[in-house]
Amino acid sequence: MVGKAARGVKDTLPHMRNPAFSENATMDLPSIDLGSACTVPPPAWPPLCQPFAALGPEFSVPVAVSPLPDPMLVACSADAAALVGLQPPRCTEEERLWAQAFGGHVDTLSGGSRATVYAGHQFGNWAGQLGDGRALLLGEWPDAENGRHSGGYPAWEVQFKGSGRTPFSRMGDGWAVLRSSIREFLCSEAMAALGVPTTRALCIVGSTRPVRREELETAAMVTRLSPSFIRFGHFEHFSYSGQTAALQRLTDWVIARYCPQCAGQPQPALALLHWAVARTAELLARWQAVGFVHGVMNTDNMSILGWTIDYGPFAFIDAYDPLYTPNTTDRSGRYALGRQPAVAHWNLLALAQALLPLIAKPDDALQAVDGFRPQFVRAVQQQMAAKLGLEQVDADDGVLLQDLLDLMAANRSDWTLTFRHFSRLSADAQAAIPPELAAQFPRQPQAFAAWVRRYRARLQRERRSDQARAQAMDAVNPVVVLRHHHAQAAIERAQAGDFSEVRRLLAALRKPFSPDAAHAAYAQPPAADAPPACLSCSS
């Protein structure tokens, strides 16, 4: 039935709140009676367009979504929903409709779905053709505020991850399990709240479909949003397979959509490389500053936008150890926390090599990639200076910082809490070191006290008061990051059918710098004797 109340709330519908969809605003929507708790019409999913298909048949193939049986909405990110003008579900019935839609049961959302082809270097070796083995590009939705959310890009590509086999699945089954989907969902939104460029996660839908991994699990789907899901590996695929015309088309497409300023340059492909180098340097600085270990920095997991993509065996570091990786399959520690910048540089070389057919002189490409190191160093120095409350970077700050990092490694100091506690340290040489900060250096209290004397001497060159500096530091040093043990607790509850902990944790991750008192427990590091997070690539 179409009730009056239902029509009355039409202007809160997702498509109505997005001026880009105003054409549909007069649509007379079918409505259903949802009971007294929720009398709203069903959500009208904004129409998707699929410009990627126009690139040509070499780039993607149409693949239908395989819907999840018994779809259940595990969680929805209100922040991600707002990017595309959607209102998150407000009642059980709306949750059911979301689960149907983002579990793959609504044709208008999956009609034009495509799997794209890419390749990549995995653990330093050429892996050949890969591609979307379990992800499908549904199309794109306009940014709800004309590019304000997306950093100037006009639209958000919408992708299902875990929606069944594709021609690029190789030996895989095309599914994603609930455990890894929850991790991707939560971390995408956590990183966004921390200000780290990242693909976004709109929602996660669970199901009863059994999936065999190390043990029997169930399938889930994450709906991801990003201005683009193009990876370094897309360029590698067309370059190494000798499809130079397609490589040129892909390059032109990326430039036209994401960095149009490169189009006017004498060598647009070279300009694109410079752009990707700069963005990747900035991204890596941000990863290092928040203590994020990606875990699988293969070139197929590197976004051309310089955004974090493909959350697998990642972790936020607890006790600082630059050689830590959560990925159990990475036995040599290739992708360990402290090696990430060097790996990003290596990956950029692979991108440069892929672009060589479009660049006149190889030396120019090399020179562009050589720009990574100074740009990364500048960016990370700025990030770390801000974490320590320094307004400008001085020549001797690098040594001061490195000495602190050495002390933190030797004392297994908690990365997040140590920096957060620094804001309580007065510049006054007579003031005591706050006990919670001193407690992070249990093995070398005197060496730490000596370091604090140097830091306080450095603070004399700063103009801000203790209070002003503390405020600035608290705005860049988070209290809450997605620690493995909290994610694991939420996953175990969800596997038992209770999604409330995923939702609570998401609420905490939305406010990493000033969590509500109710979320204080999420700041807690794991028990001192807990083994560090160890994750396999299986997901």
Ligand code: AMP
């Ligand atoms: P990843 O290690 O998740 O970045 O994936 C590497 C490649 O394997 C990509 O081409 C993925 O699409 C593919 N892949 C990973 N898991 C699966 C799966 N369960 N089914 C099909 N393809 C997969």
Ligand code: MG
């Ligand atoms: Mg991947």
